[in-house]
Amino acid sequence: MSISAPQPNPSTDRDARTGDTVTDRLVEANRKYAENFTDPGMDARPVQRVAVVACMDARLDLHEALGLELGDCHTIRNAGGVVTDDIIRSLTISQRALGTRSVVLIHHTGCGLLNLTEDFRHELEEEVGQRPSWAVEAFKDLDADVRQSMQRVRTSPFLVHTDDVRGFVFDVTTGLLREVTPRT
Ligand SMILES: [Zn+2]
Numbered sequence: 001m002s003i004s005a006p007q008p009n010p011s012t013d014r015d016a017r018t019g020d021t022v023t024d025r026l027v028e029a030n031r032k033y034a035e036n037f038t039d040p041g042m043d044a045r046p047v048q049r050v051a052v053v054a055c056m057d058a059r060l061d062l063h064e065a066l067g068l069e070l071g072d073c074h075t076i077r078n079a080g081g082v083v084t085d086d087i088i089r090s091l092t093i094s095q096r097a098l099g100t101r102s103v104v105l106i107h108h109t110g111c112g113l114l115n116l117t118e119d120f121r122h123e124l125e126e127e128v129g130q131r132p133s134w135a136v137e138a139f140k141d142l143d144a145d146v147r148q149s150m151q152r153v154r155t156s157p158f159l160v161h162t163d164d165v166r167g168f169v170f171d172v173t174t175g176l177l178r179e180v181t182p183r184t
Pocket residue numbers: 055056057079080081108110111112113
């Protein structure tokens with residue numbers, strides 16, 4: 001797999017008719033959104049007291065897939081839904097400052113990280129002359145990685161609620177979650 005970023009192509013990245021970039025279209029969509037927006041008067045503390053940690057994958061609509069409403073939960077996402085130090089940072093703030101108690105971890109079938117290895121880091125280093133400080137956190141076995149993520153949450157000294165931590169694999173073809181049993 002090539003690690004080089006695709007070259008920008010202004011002729012295809014812009015709307016053929018209006019010449020808008022994708023960001024222009026997002027800003028326009030937001031203007032329409034705000035026209036019908038009324039202040040829900042919500043507190044920042046999630047109503048369902050849950051934090052969902054998931055992959056950033058574009059096919060995973062967390063609110064729709066889990067029946068969540070605005071204000072219900074924290075959603076914390078990164079490549080793979082891997083529990084990194086920064087995820088622990090967000091979970092710590094979520095629990096200690098904003099009152100969440102449950103953690104739901106979601107990986108998914110067809111994840112981009114299944115096709116990568118730590119060679120990605122070495123190739124990056126060769127290309128740019130600098131070694132990234134982060135691990136790629138690539139994995140070959142979805143269930144094993146969900147278990148690893150659950151374990152990292154449960155053993156974090158910074159978190160106060162580690163009794164309700166559950167992990168799942170989301171099937172991008174059926175929309176169904178499958179629960180991964182923790183290591184016993
Ligand atoms: Zn993914």
